[in-house]
Amino acid sequence: MVKEGTTGGGEVTITAVSTVPPALPVQEHRLPLSNLDLILPPIDVGVFFCYADPGGSCAAVLKAALAKTLVAYYPLAGEVVANAAGEPELLCSGRGVDVAEASADGTDMRDMRLGLPDESIVQLVPKKKAGVMSVQVTKFRCGGAIVGCTFDHRVCDAYSFNMFLVAWAAAARGSPAPPAPSFRRSFLAPSQPAPPRTGTLADRLFVPVSRAPALPDAVSANRIYRVAAADVAALQAAAGPGRTKLEAFTAHLWGLHARAASRRDIGSCCMGVVVDGRTRLRGDGAMASYVGNVLTIPYGVMGADALLGAALADVAGDVHRWVAEAATGDHFRELVDWVEAHRPEPTVARAYLGCGEDGDGAATACVVSSGMRLPVSDVDYGWGRPAFASYHFPWPGGAGYVMPMPSARGDGDWVVYVHAAPEVVEAMEEEPTVFRALESGYMFE
Incomplete structure (x- = not known):
């Protein structure tokens, strides 16, 4: 177990870390980033969701649903690498998404000072170490849980990640899958030749x-x-x-x-x-x-x-x-x-x-x-x-x-x-x- 810090009222301890690959194998290939992806610097974005009483097996449910969702959203299970010109692009390798399970047994969620995220949230949204995205599931003494996600902004914007979150949640509920995502770069192809x-x-x-x-x-x-x-x-x-x-x-x-x-x-x-x-x-x-x-x-x-x-x-x-x-x-x-x-x-x-x-x-x-x-x-x-x-x-x-x-x-x-x-x-x-x-x-x- 690794102690990561505090939520402003108790210690957060990482109890397990695993990498969740897509449920079906991915044929390794490279996917270029679009020109509109290339205007983004290498910044990671975090988002988190608080649940009052998700039950004791919530991490297992999330990981099983994540594996299913990554079949359609396979680039999120890959890595950002450099191409021959030194530009970032996606290596769709099926490496998977790192998922950390954590415990904040000394804290009730209702006591968190959410308005001060540097105090309360900083240890609950994972710092991505590899891959395109990472997840942390933190359980609290009160029975509540926080699901934190971090993703590479060069790969998707908030609109895109919202699509993924909805698909992931639908898979966990056993609901019909939303429309399949598109990675069709031709939508954003430059003119040929691109004029000055x-x-x-x-x-x-x-x-x-x-x-x-x-x-x-x-x-x-x-x-x-x-x-x-x-x-x-x-x-x-x-x-x-x-x-x-x-x-x-x-x-x-x-x-x-x-x-x-x-x-x-x-x-x-x-x-x-x-x-x-x-x-x-x-x-x-x-x-x-x-x-x-x-x-x-x-x-x-x-x-x-x-x-x-x-x-x-x-x-x-x-x-x-x-x-x-x-x-x-x-x-x-x-x-x-x-x-x-x-x-x-x-x-x-x-x-x-x-x-x-x-x-x-x-x-x-x-x-x-x-x-x-x-x-x-x-x-x-x-x-x-x-x-x-x-x-x-x-x-x-x-x-x-x-x-x-x-x-x-x-x-x-x-x-x-x-x-x-x-x-x-x-x-x-x-x-x-x-x-x-x-x-x-x-x-x-």
């Missing part, structure tokens, strides 16, 4: 690493908040007609970054939003089951003083403008060609750099990625829907990352994972509404 792409929107949103400014690592804080359904509705109403909940939320968050920037004497704030391109590229639904990254990250930069003096509706209008500009099939096709023109050099999204289009001037930087399509109620492995779920996405970069998702309670509340500078967290917690602390026992209320 300069001065386009893709050129404004991404930059080759060699031309990106070197930014030092920054101290960041990790939090999980709840946003009441009434506050979400109030933000959307204040943002004006035609604005989505996410646009209103992003505008509000942008203003909080301005408040934090003014205290550090930083003049500008950069805010980005992750946009999914599946329906933009194929309106016929052909990419609905596509596994991989189909995203772009438009952003805006505004002076802190201007943000602080602006009405929420005006800021939300600006968010809507630059999101709509990128949410087109033409942009995603030009982005595929833009990456092709720069390969094999890796690229980076400018939204993360904390500077304007010309790379001049310091700015706070934050990216919002919506987890609102995570079907929490469908992640039911046969012992009921989760009592709580959230992402966990700490990383060393200086930019913040904020990911809202629906509360597992199904009451319209949001659960929001925040990775941000301490002064931004302070600004969030100073306001009387919107970012509310997660009280102990929230998941069981």
